[in-house]
Amino acid sequence: MITQHELESRLWDAANALRGPVDPADFKTYVFPMLFWKWISDTWVHEHDAAFDTYGDDLDDEIEADFHRFELPEGTLWSEVTERVTNLGAEIAKTFQRIEMANPRSLAGVFGDASWGNQERIPESALLGLIRAFNKIRLDPSTVSHDLLGAGYEYLLKNFADESGKKAGEFFTPREVVNLLVGILQPEPGESVYDPSCGSGGMLVATINQLRESGKDHRTLRAYGQEINLTTASIARMNLFLHEIEDFDIKRGDTLRAPAFKAPSGAVRQFDVVIANPPFSLADWGADRWSSDPRAICGVPPAKSGDYAFVQHMVSSMKPGSGRVGVVMPHGVLFRGGAEAKIRQGLIEKDVLEAVVGLPPKLFYSTEIPACLLIFRDQKSAERKDHVLFIDSSARFIKGKKQNLMSEDDVRAVIEAYQTGSDSAGEGGANVRLVPLEEIEQNGFDLNIGRYIKVAAEETADLGTALVAYADARQQRVDTETGMFERLAAAGVDLSVFGVSSE
Template identity: 60%
Template structure:
């Protein structure tokens, strides 16, 4: 294979990001842009492991010189790299490079079962019909031009570069990005509201690429705490995405975490004994209105997640909510979850579950966010904040915040600025708009008023002076928009299945 002659060395953040994006572009043509992440991240991680291993060996040699033994050196290494499985072994393979790479990644996973099991995903590197030798050579060659060891790229740079790629891949993936990526500004706001502390246990039952977990560590570090004291947990059903989450955490310098793959509803794996493990902070942006989520197994759920009732089989929103609320610790537990507005007013079983949760005084706040913040949906969304133990002044009340006007208009998606996030967070924590000019509407509403409204949580009922009829129009429009989006997703899924079966669309 032809190797780049660019000398490895120290890079600026911009140079590193440009190099990584060039690696992605090496795949353009044979690989769909929506699948770039499945190929680029494992190669990047392999390069990082190999360069870090070289750096650790150099440090051991410097410290011990001729007295260095294999046993001493092993203490320096974060991961084991078996003989013949180093980056140099793969990059120097001129033919059947995919088979060599596949073998190296599999053996590295096997040599590190407690830390790297499944971390490289399930790409068939030897399949030249999917990934031609020329495209793989270009991908490897792009990474060969940089060194990713601690002397060349610090952890903050590497983590930021990884997030840059996640963001770029989300742009390329369009609506499919919602399966693995939550915009950083939304994550930042939700984590800020939940206020993780050193020593907290954190869980994300729909962790995607791990952004929520990474952000909790960043929040603790920002307040001079030690993020290594956090105990981070995640579950993710998609193999590629769960692998990306593990890589994301490692590349951000986090080593003490547990990310498991599996169906959170049918097979929860964040357990303690026979029951759910309890956490200080439970945080998620789960897939909205999930159909066929596993209602059939919840009638006699052995994990105690049916706090109020079994949600409808064709909509898993309140399954996520009840699972997360059931995972809270008794004293310090708090939940933050992103949800469509439909959960605020839909009736039937969902209305009964909503009423039950409100009567138990678990819901602390409803925060309406601006439209068009997410890759996966254009419908308006909200944050629901639950607490096991509310402060005295918040008991038997729900804090409603309309933050729909706090955004910066973007080309494809809107964003929230740091100032927007600070204003919303301060309003949540103070229960008021501190300067009166924050562009927010908010109010604490007593449970008896909510009861008078039939436990409908539509934000417009409590924060504006419109008549109830006008609030009903808003509900109808939201429900219509949500239904249209669900229909579009169903049609897309059907088209994909027909195409895979060989039918012309």
């Protein structure tokens, strides 16, 4: 068996074979399909050998089929294709297509849509370097366990995120945030877990891993996800396969415009656990279609920010009784006015918002703006009915060069604060307060954590907070001016005197 360090080192060598001609932000587009192909190919050979050892000369195609998880048509094994000397990229693309067609229910589209034959994108020299690096790794079960392979995949995802910088936010959520959300929501065996913006599948994998590590039967958990980006959706599917997860369904598409998981009635399907880190304040998210959308349970969010569209979609996807939701959001959702204020008020009055968790600054790749977790529960416990739990964990972090980190102790302390409703960590812990809805109503349904908890860390008064306040004030001014000019124009006033076009 190979060690984790050896596996990670060899996987990173494979990625580095692309360095130079391929943008680091695109490494994942090429490395993951090749890793997945090498894994299913090496595993197929291992399964074939096991079948032959059992049946010897009596082995036929029908018997052997029972030994294989995936069907690999003749001529599609790694060793058969990678030794070809002409049009290698085009041959790989053709091989991926044949494998997908041979496994339509499980692998259709799994390899993504990289242009393998386009030497402008990936020169043959880089492709050969990638193949040579993977030739040094055997990925069958006798050499690499599923746990090890899954950890290696996560290692690559983290490294690719580091290399990609802000672009990483599209496919990678810091694992301490994922583990915090999963620890709060506590998925159980037999439950369904859904991520409507699943990225590379990290949150779904983490729910499985938590059950596995706690000795519970993870195989009965059903995982569902939707992802708009084709490459990222493919990476998510490969991630789940490599983590030995059988019962999952990842759909590609736009969750807000066309949710892929529907009940027979036409309403969105409902799940026990709904968990996500959607893109922050997404513009052009499809507001024009939401006036008659049943997911707009508390109103239509502004066209320039889809935050509360994701929140309402997730709350609508929460199963009655057992359902709970955990979503990462920018702090602006806690206090912004206009349509968002009405939606926020509606959700609070429905008494489904259980907790607001303020996160440390600079945790995410895509933004320096501080973020929070919103936790919803269909059936809150008796002591939390008509209350919202506020947790300020902004002081619980380790300062990093580009990003801050939360340690395992930090994550554990915040989960414990959520579970107990008190700060058991003492000095340097998470500030906690259970606030009655009457007090929130008196504050105009503003959920800004600083209204209810004295902010623990000076770090939270950083550039990110200032940027949120500035952006909101600026947007409010723009909206006010727009309304004023519309009224003036309707009254026949010449707007050119204000330097404004009347068109």
